[in-house]
Amino acid sequence: MVLNNFKILTFLIFIINISFLVNASQLKGTHFDRIITIVLGNSNYEESMKDPYLLYLANQGMLLSNYHGVWHPSQPNYIAMIRASKSGVLTDFNQDVEGASLPDLLEEKGISWKAYMENYPGNGFSESHSDDKLYVRKHNPFISMNQIRTNSSRYIYIVNADRLKKDIEDGTVPQYVFYSPNMVNSGHDTDLSYAIITFDESSKYLDSLTNYNHIYTVLIGPNVLKSMKHEDNGWYSHYSFVPTIEQNWNLSALGTGDDAESTPFDNEK
Ligand SMILES: *[C@@H]1O[C@H](CO)[C@@H](O)[C@H](O)[C@H]1NC(C)=O
Numbered sequence: 001m002v003l004n005n006f007k008i009l010t011f012l013i014f015i016i017n018i019s020f021l022v023n024a025s026q027l028k029g030t031h032f033d034r035i036i037t038i039v040l041g042n043s044n045y046e047e048s049m050k051d052p053y054l055l056y057l058a059n060q061g062m063l064l065s066n067y068h069g070v071w072h073p074s075q076p077n078y079i080a081m082i083r084a085s086k087s088g089v090l091t092d093f094n095q096d097v098e099g100a101s102l103p104d105l106l107e108e109k110g111i112s113w114k115a116y117m118e119n120y121p122g123n124g125f126s127e128s129h130s131d132d133k134l135y136v137r138k139h140n141p142f143i144s145m146n147q148i149r150t151n152s153s154r155y156i157y158i159v160n161a162d163r164l165k166k167d168i169e170d171g172t173v174p175q176y177v178f179y180s181p182n183m184v185n186s187g188h189d190t191d192l193s194y195a196i197i198t199f200d201e202s203s204k205y206l207d208s209l210t211n212y213n214h215i216y217t218v219l220i221g222p223n224v225l226k227s228m229k230h231e232d233n234g235w236y237s238h239y240s241f242v243p244t245i246e247q248n249w250n251l252s253a254l255g256t257g258d259d260a261e262s263t264p265f266d267n268e269k
């Protein structure tokens with residue numbers, strides 16, 4: 001398990017809990033006004049639950065104890081998080097995807113988004129990895145979207161993660177944040193934030209169907225816990241992201257196909 005460095009998680013949990021300047025142009029969501037997704041790499045559920053820090057986080061929020069990756073290896077899982085579909089991507093090789101993805105739906109409603117990638121060279125960089133090999137394209141689904149990669153007024157929202165500190169200082173953290181750690185590190189009142197910490201895929205390739213790709217995922221935020229329950233054992237997968245976000249901001253549907261099997265997170269629990 002590549003979890004040597006929890007500093008970034010601690011930092012992100014911190015930003016979720018501080019107050020952001022309320023920006024009048026923000027579109028209010030039904031359940032949250034900002035969502036931060038942090039994706040760690042390759043660990044199965046049982047391994048993750050043995051980690052004291054992840055266990056601690058689970059107790060701070062809502063553990064989704066029956067959450068599944070959708071494929072092996074990594075890349076299709078990332079694609080699924082913004083397309084509700086693997087979109088024909090079944091390997092870690094560079095592959096370009098045609099059609100709309102979550103950022104298109106967000107932009108349509110004027111909802112700001114940014115993908116913060118550790119060690120990303122910037123400027124629409126679309127090679128498979130940075131020179132130092134710390135950034136990898138397979139963990140950046142946004143750059144594989146033709147409609148984003150080929151448009152300089154859109155790919156500017158894929159940034160090096162160093163930018164986050166400045167965005168916090170400036171009060172310009174967007175409403176949708178996707179955060180990919182590098183290969184080593186793998187709101188107030190109405191301004192609610194919501195964080196999802198998940199893994200791309202389980203480290204187990206051979207597993208029973210019911211336990212397939214079982215991974216740790218936790219939701220954290222002031223509005224997550226309506227009750228004292230800290231666990232939701234409903235069946236979820238990476239396909240659940242898009243419908244959860246669509247539902248929150250009443251976005252139009254992507255209609256990518258696999259979303260038939262997607263269930264939004266139950267925000268009423
Ligand atoms: C590029 O993106 C901008 C902003 O979303 C959009 O207005 C423009 O039409 C896009 N250009 C092309 C060629 O799709």
Ligand SMILES: *[C@@H]1O[C@H](CO)[C@@H](O)[C@H](O)[C@H]1NC(C)=O
Pocket residue numbers: 250252
């Ligand atoms: C959601 O959006 C549709 C159109 O896209 C609109 O007809 C409907 O009234 C909206 N619902 C809410 C609750 O805003």
